[in-house]
Amino acid sequence: MVKVKNPYEVLGVKQGASEEEIKKAYRDQVKKYHPDQYQDNPLSKLAEEKLKEINEAYEYVSGKGQTTKASNGWSGRSAAAGSQGSQGSQGGDESFKQVRMLINNGNIADAEALLESIPNKNAEWFYLRGLLFMKKGWYNEAVMNMKQAVNMDPSNYEYRDALNKMNANSNVYRGNANNRGYGAGPNFCDMCTCLWCSDSMCECCGGDLIGCC
């Protein structure tokens, strides 16, 4: 992993690929390793490094001009995403802020111990507990705590957003699988329905697709 990588390889394009191809590959890669994808993931630092590598490769491959803009664009967003997390304690007391700081620094065990010692179990407490479970890979507990936080404070955007993101995450995986050909090709039932619908629609307009019905 230490060796210097071929920038074309990093982007996953052939040497001499067209500008369009490079741009598309770059966009796909950035989407894949975007900080949003790895937000509550223990590997987020590595994903960030990978993104940096991709940005550098793109910069190298496509020449300086436009790329500084693109790479700044993404890194700017990633910094914003990070600070959003740490700012979020709306009016919470000092210990919640500390827990957030520990989570941001990746110090999960200490954050957990501190959180458990807080007697005031309000919506933020459940939200932070959900976040911690997320990082540990305890997805069921994480969702239960997040839901509790949302129930206790339905107007809080941060809590609802976290819950929505979790729900979206498993759909992302299924989407990726579908892109690779999973479930491709209509099944028999779909085809029949499709024919039947087309026929009905044609008939509505006065025509007919299947003469016998």
Place this chain on the structure above:
Amino acid sequence: MFGYIMPEKPELKIKEYDIYRAYYCGVCKSIGKRHGQIERMTLTYDAAFLAMLLCSTLNIETKLVKESCIVHPIKKSFVTYNEIIDYSSDINIILAYNNIKDKWEDDKSKVALVAMAVLKKSYKKLMVEHSEKCAIINKRLGDLSLLEKAKCDSIDAAAEPFAKLMEEVLDYNKLDDKTRQVLRWLGYNLGKWIYLIDAFDDLEDDIKSASYNPLLTHFKYNGSGDGISEFKNQIRGQIEFILLYCLGEAAKAFELLATNENKGILENILYIGMLSKTDKILCKRSCGKGEKSV
């Protein structure tokens, strides 16, 4: 390991299928050479995946040789050998032995006792060879049986020991720290997926034999009302969420590995094979026993 990690055969290229088979047969033959012929019967698909994943991460080129096999004496097929294949075959034996031991402790079946006796010699040898890994695996399985005895009602807590076990299995110690960190997270999520999908798969059997199952305790199954199929319908959505989350995290970890060799096959397994397995076991796509071996 339970053999849930399989490729989706119709989506593999024929070339890829040959290579996958070469890994599978490689692990099988390595078990035969290093441990004994009867031990080959414990082979699982998971071990083939482990071998292929680690080989790809270590950038080991697949060298195919054509050999015949006692299972198919006439037809020659491709095989590949290297130290990772040997490692996977060792892990396969360690986990198979522990799995059988667990079965024997549960129901005292004679079959399990005989199988244990067969594997005992190889297992003892491996305890010396992979002493560190064996110690951790034993510790995790000990934690698991304590949780099972205490009838743990948290899904995550119950799945934790097996997830941690798989984390250890994937953590091949000749790799650099960063790669090992990624492999550990990949292993953790695969382990959790395996444990939970197995729990869902075993629901009927566990109800019949009144055995522990984390899903029954967590969702408070009381045996009344509309019975097992209604119970499954109620929990299906939530279990699907957790299983897909595990696979999503595993896939994210995989994308951070510098895999090149056989990437297509690994992607097939992680993105298509395991999703299709999940759907099949949760009975979403087609219900029935039409499972074919690869």
